[in-house]
Amino acid sequence: MSVKFVRRMRRKWRSAAGALAGKPMPAGRFGITLDPNDGFCKPDFFGSLELEVDCVIDVGVQRGTDWLYKSFPKAKFLLVDPHPGGEEMLHSPPESYKFIEVGLSGSPGKAVLDLRGPRSSLNEWSAKAPHQSAGKHEVSLITLDQLIEAEAPTDKIGLKIDTEGHECQVISGLDNYRENIQFLVCESSIRKRFQESYRFSELIALLSSKGFELYNFVSPQIARPTHYDCIFLPTDHELFSIGV
Numbered sequence: 001m002s003v004k005f006v007r008r009m010r011r012k013w014r015s016a017a018g019a020l021a022g023k024p025m026p027a028g029r030f031g032i033t034l035d036p037n038d039g040f041c042k043p044d045f046f047g048s049l050e051l052e053v054d055c056v057i058d059v060g061v062q063r064g065t066d067w068l069y070k071s072f073p074k075a076k077f078l079l080v081d082p083h084p085g086g087e088e089m090l091h092s093p094p095e096s097y098k099f100i101e102v103g104l105s106g107s108p109g110k111a112v113l114d115l116r117g118p119r120s121s122l123n124e125w126s127a128k129a130p131h132q133s134a135g136k137h138e139v140s141l142i143t144l145d146q147l148i149e150a151e152a153p154t155d156k157i158g159l160k161i162d163t164e165g166h167e168c169q170v171i172s173g174l175d176n177y178r179e180n181i182q183f184l185v186c187e188s189s190i191r192k193r194f195q196e197s198y199r200f201s202e203l204i205a206l207l208s209s210k211g212f213e214l215y216n217f218v219s220p221q222i223a224r225p226t227h228y229d230c231i232f233l234p235t236d237h238e239l240f241s242i243g244v
Contacts, residue, residue: 053158057160059080080104
């Protein structure tokens with residue numbers, strides 16, 4: 001048994017023991033720390049990237065995105081969700097925010113929201129939907145461009161999208177203000193969770209056409225994922241340079 005093997009096993013044991021004790025787990029060499037209680041990155045992840053934003057748009061809010069709010073405590077937040085009474089569902093809202101009860105898509109109009117608690121979607125779930133439907137609700141739709149023009153007059157915007165399969169439609173509504181987006185965190189489907197699910201490669205291609213490239217995974221990697229939360233940065237961002 002080699003010394004390297006023993007050391008490697010010790011590191012794995014310490015990581016597993018830390019997870020059982022509720023301690024953060026390292027998930028890479030570049031400042032990523034996962035919280036074992038919720039499986040998402042902690043604020044020091046974004047701190048290590050040194051991303052500067054004045055406004056963060058959280059699309060698909062539900063109970064809220066606590067780790068995102070803590071990552072940018074001085075930013076103004078636009079919380080966007082079409083779920084009726086959505087603001088009342090927030091557990092820990094950010095210090096400065098505006099809640100906007102509307103859906104985002106590729107063009108303005110109307111759509112039907114399938115109410116399934118935290119899995120509510122403007123898309124049709126597959127036969128293995130995680131929650132029973134509580135009904136349907138008609139919602140108004142606008143585009144990201146319209147939202148930014150009306151509510152976010154700044155060129156330093158962070159964007160998070162978690163819309164249960166509707167991500168590509170939301171992104172397709174971003175054209176005029178895509179250069180204002182400093183980073184984009186997107187829930188990205190890997191398996192076909194919805195009747196007309198996009199492929200991960202289609203999401204990558206769409207974001208590439210908008211000027212963004214995949215930089216890292218925000219959620220932990222598992223053997224059989226249904227989806228991942230990924231962070232995308234502008235194609236010419238300095239963090240893509242090996243010397244940074």
